[in-house]
Amino acid sequence: MDLNSTNASPVLTDPSPLNESRLGIHSSLFPYSQSGPSFSTSVLSIPRKKPPKLDDGRSNSWLEAMRSSSPPRKKILKEVNIDVSSDDADVAYLSWMIKYPSALNCFPQIMRQARNKQIVIFLDYDGTLSPIVDDPDRAFMSNEMRSAVSNVAKYFPTAIISGRSRDKVYELVGLPELYYAGSHGMDIMLPVENTLATDDANCIKATDQQGKEVNLFQPARKFLSMIDEVFRTLVEKTKDIKGAKVENHKFCTCVHYRNVDQKNWSVVGEYVVDVLKGYPRLRLTHGRKVLEVRPEIDWDKGKAVEFLLESLGTYVAPSYFHVEIDWTKEKQIRALAYQIHVLRGKYNGYGILVSTIPKESKACFSLKDTSQVKKFLESLAKTREVEEDTGERS
Numbered sequence: 001m002d003l004n005s006t007n008a009s010p011v012l013t014d015p016s017p018l019n020e021s022r023l024g025i026h027s028s029l030f031p032y033s034q035s036g037p038s039f040s041t042s043v044l045s046i047p048r049k050k051p052p053k054l055d056d057g058r059s060n061s062w063l064e065a066m067r068s069s070s071p072p073r074k075k076i077l078k079e080v081n082i083d084v085s086s087d088d089a090d091v092a093y094l095s096w097m098i099k100y101p102s103a104l105n106c107f108p109q110i111m112r113q114a115r116n117k118q119i120v121i122f123l124d125y126d127g128t129l130s131p132i133v134d135d136p137d138r139a140f141m142s143n144e145m146r147s148a149v150s151n152v153a154k155y156f157p158t159a160i161i162s163g164r165s166r167d168k169v170y171e172l173v174g175l176p177e178l179y180y181a182g183s184h185g186m187d188i189m190l191p192v193e194n195t196l197a198t199d200d201a202n203c204i205k206a207t208d209q210q211g212k213e214v215n216l217f218q219p220a221r222k223f224l225s226m227i228d229e230v231f232r233t234l235v236e237k238t239k240d241i242k243g244a245k246v247e248n249h250k251f252c253t254c255v256h257y258r259n260v261d262q263k264n265w266s267v268v269g270e271y272v273v274d275v276l277k278g279y280p281r282l283r284l285t286h287g288r289k290v291l292e293v294r295p296e297i298d299w300d301k302g303k304a305v306e307f308l309l310e311s312l313g314t315y316v317a318p319s320y321f322h323v324e325i326d327w328t329k330e331k332q333i334r335a336l337a338y339q340i341h342v343l344r345g346k347y348n349g350y351g352i353l354v355s356t357i358p359k360e361s362k363a364c365f366s367l368k369d370t371s372q373v374k375k376f377l378e379s380l381a382k383t384r385e386v387e388e389d390t391g392e393r394s
């Protein structure tokens with residue numbers, strides 16, 4: 001497989017000239033060859049229009065961005081000129097998987113590559129451990145998923161890195177044996193013995209849900225009252241918009257418009273943009289039918305991954321898997337930074353995108369949905385259990 005060829009993209013063109021280094025793995029890991037299965041070229045070459053930035057000052061740019069956030073499956077397939085029959089959808093997905101192979105299909109190769117390394121698992125919550133649902137307060141993970149996560153954590157350090165507040169995501173996951181980073185990585189809880197940066201002004205002492213002493217690393221501490229103020233203003237502003245929901249994630253806040261009538265999306269966007277005019281140190285990003293307001297600091301989920309790897313003492317020979325639903329925008333930039341580390345031999349990381357639809361990404365592998373995430377976690381735990389039983393690894 002020619003990893004440098006941008007023509008290999010099944011749906012969207014990746015402008016990166018560094019595909020192999022972007023993937024951070026040897027091409028032999030890939031199950032398909034360039035001369036392998038052939039797919040319709042109309043599927044292969046039409047790039048999807050990039051959603052405009054929310055905060056670029058152009059009128060209505062935020063509305064366009066809101067519309068293109070999580071477009072329905074049918075719309076995406078139309079954009080790449082595919083008649084929307086389920087067979088075609090499957091072909092589109094399969095061709096996309098040439099570039100983003102299934103982490104399940106590649107599992108043996110992935111494990112070979114990670115041999116003799118300390119595997120660390122980073123998991124997103126929404127859309128990764130729990131399916132996307134209309135009501136964010138009802139995004140529960142199944143007991144089967146909980147036990148898969150708990151089981152994998154017996155063998156590998158496992159962290160949840162979510163856009164939600166740390167407390168909320170802990171409440172939803174409920175596994176004390178994991179590490180948690182909330183507010184898009186801006187709120188990290190660590191055991192005292194693992195914290196490297198104790199003299200950092202952003203690091204404070206606290207107790208966890210079990211009353212154990214821990215350290216909190218909170219690089220956006222000084223934004224706490226500003227975020228709270230913005231949260232309250234947004235609640236007030238949007239209170240008459242049916243379906244709008246504002247969440248306070250402590251170091252960031254967000255406005256959901258999934259349940260707002262589409263004709264009112266512009267009003268939601270206008271209100272948020274308007275409120276933010278008074279806060280030049282905050283920025284606006286968008287996720288799945290959600291506008292997210294966060295501090296303009298050089299910190300994100302990617303930085304949190306690096307921070308955790310180093311703090312947990314896995315710095316020397318880690319191999320990490322970061323399973324995430326949204327490898328987009330700034331997360332892509334950070335993902336690219338991971339690959340630079342990989343080239344330097346520092347980390348051996350695999351970004352895994354969870355998506356049911358073809359999507360441009362900086363991830364290395366894909367999983368289709370939460371049930372495949374569960375299978376992947378079960379396979380990881382099973383492999384290590386067998387290795388321990390057979391004495392291959394003590």
Ligand SMILES: O=P(O)(O)OC[C@H]1O[C@H](O[C@H]2O[C@H](CO)[C@@H](O)[C@H](O)[C@H]2O)[C@H](O)[C@@H](O)[C@@H]1O
Pocket residue numbers: 124125126127131132133134135136139161162163164184247254256258287288289290292325326
């Ligand atoms: O970084 P993440 O952990 O993926 O957080 C992103 C947002 O996730 C949640 O919203 C998303 O899931 C909801 C429940 O399925 C869904 O209703 C919503 O439309 C999605 O955007 C969470 O509620 C947000 O606060 C996070 O920003």
